[in-house]
Amino acid sequence: MFKLISGKAIAQKRQENLRLEVENLNANGVTPSLRVVLVGNSGPSEIYVRNKARRAKELGLDFNLIRFDETVSEKELIEFIDSLNHDKTVDAILVQLPLPQHINEEKVVQTVSPNKDVDGFSPINFGYLWQNNPNIIPSTAGGIMTLLEESDITTTAKHVVIVGRSNIVGRPLGALMLNSDATVTMAHSKTKDLKSITKQADILISAVGKAHFITADMVKKGATVIDVGMNRDENDRLVGDVDFDDVSSVAGAMTPVPGGVGPMTILTLMEQTIEIAKKRV
Numbered sequence: 001m002f003k004l005i006s007g008k009a010i011a012q013k014r015q016e017n018l019r020l021e022v023e024n025l026n027a028n029g030v031t032p033s034l035r036v037v038l039v040g041n042s043g044p045s046e047i048y049v050r051n052k053a054r055r056a057k058e059l060g061l062d063f064n065l066i067r068f069d070e071t072v073s074e075k076e077l078i079e080f081i082d083s084l085n086h087d088k089t090v091d092a093i094l095v096q097l098p099l100p101q102h103i104n105e106e107k108v109v110q111t112v113s114p115n116k117d118v119d120g121f122s123p124i125n126f127g128y129l130w131q132n133n134p135n136i137i138p139s140t141a142g143g144i145m146t147l148l149e150e151s152d153i154t155t156t157a158k159h160v161v162i163v164g165r166s167n168i169v170g171r172p173l174g175a176l177m178l179n180s181d182a183t184v185t186m187a188h189s190k191t192k193d194l195k196s197i198t199k200q201a202d203i204l205i206s207a208v209g210k211a212h213f214i215t216a217d218m219v220k221k222g223a224t225v226i227d228v229g230m231n232r233d234e235n236d237r238l239v240g241d242v243d244f245d246d247v248s249s250v251a252g253a254m255t256p257v258p259g260g261v262g263p264m265t266i267l268t269l270m271e272q273t274i275e276i277a278k279k280r281v
């Protein structure tokens with residue numbers, strides 16, 4: 001039987017509990033605070049940041065978006081982030097990616113204090129994650145683990161194939177899957193005979209950024225397929241990496257785009273902002 005995994009519904013359900021946690025914190029004089037730094041005004045980043053702002057406001061968080069022109073210098077950006085690091089009223093800092101070409105993304109990510117790094121992108125938090133001692137973890141990867149858990153899809157001893165090795169999704173998800181006792185294969189653009197590998201997956205995750213990349217012939221019957229892609233098709237519709245109509249004829253469970261992984265990314269960001277703020281109680 002085929003199951004559609006709705007990230008939107010799971011995120012909505014968990015957000016109810018988060019509201020109660022925020023009320024509890026408020027009763028202790030704490031309002032979790034999140035600062036999002038956005039450089040330039042690319043269409044997709046604007047949408048993602050707007051979604052973050054909406055959820056934060058629904059939860060009653062202290063949310064602030066700080067915008068910089070896309071010509072901002074690396075030095076100015078780094079100095080600003082450092083001022084947030086030292087601001088005692090700020091729990092969590094997020095720099096929306098990607099950044100313009102002239103700014104070194106690694107340097108900026110390394111500037112965010114590991115204690116406020118709600119994206120879990122700093123080398124310290126990445127290191128903790130790979131040592132199976134996670135602190136703050138990247139939101140998309142964390143959201144996917146929650147999505148599976150809430151859908152009663154276990155990872156122990158499963159063969160998980162992740163296509164894509166980005167720092168935002170593929171690599172941290174590889175660590176989380178390994179930590180949760182899956183057998184993990186990380187595939188990427190240099191992988192030979194990708195289809196022979198994806199066909200072995202009990203859980204197949206695609207984070208490639210190419211519409212219609214995963215087709216039914218690449219999927220084992222009954223497999224769970226998680227689609228992280230956010231692409232525009234030839235009709236300018238938002239689609240994932242997975243050819244949904246084709247793959248749903250063989251998969252056992254699948255996430256849609258939109259309404260799958262995206263809402264879970266934002267939920268996890270809210271959960272982690274609240275977790276960081278709890279340390280103030």
Ligand SMILES: Nc1nc2c(c(=O)[nH]1)N[C@@H](CN(C=O)c1ccc(C(=O)N[C@@H](CCC(=O)O)C(=O)O)cc1)CN2
Nearest residue numbers: 047048051095096097098119139258259260262263265
């Ligand atoms: N600093 C960060 N930058 C980026 C991250 C990140 O986790 N931290 N991840 C992605 C973008 N991303 C979060 O920022 C993100 C992507 C998608 C969604 C989302 O809600 N998607 C919706 C559809 C939205 C639409 O209509 O286009 C869905 O899937 O239903 C939220 C966040 C890159 N940058």
Ligand SMILES: [Mg+2]
Nearest residue numbers: 139140168265
């Ligand atoms: Mg993300």
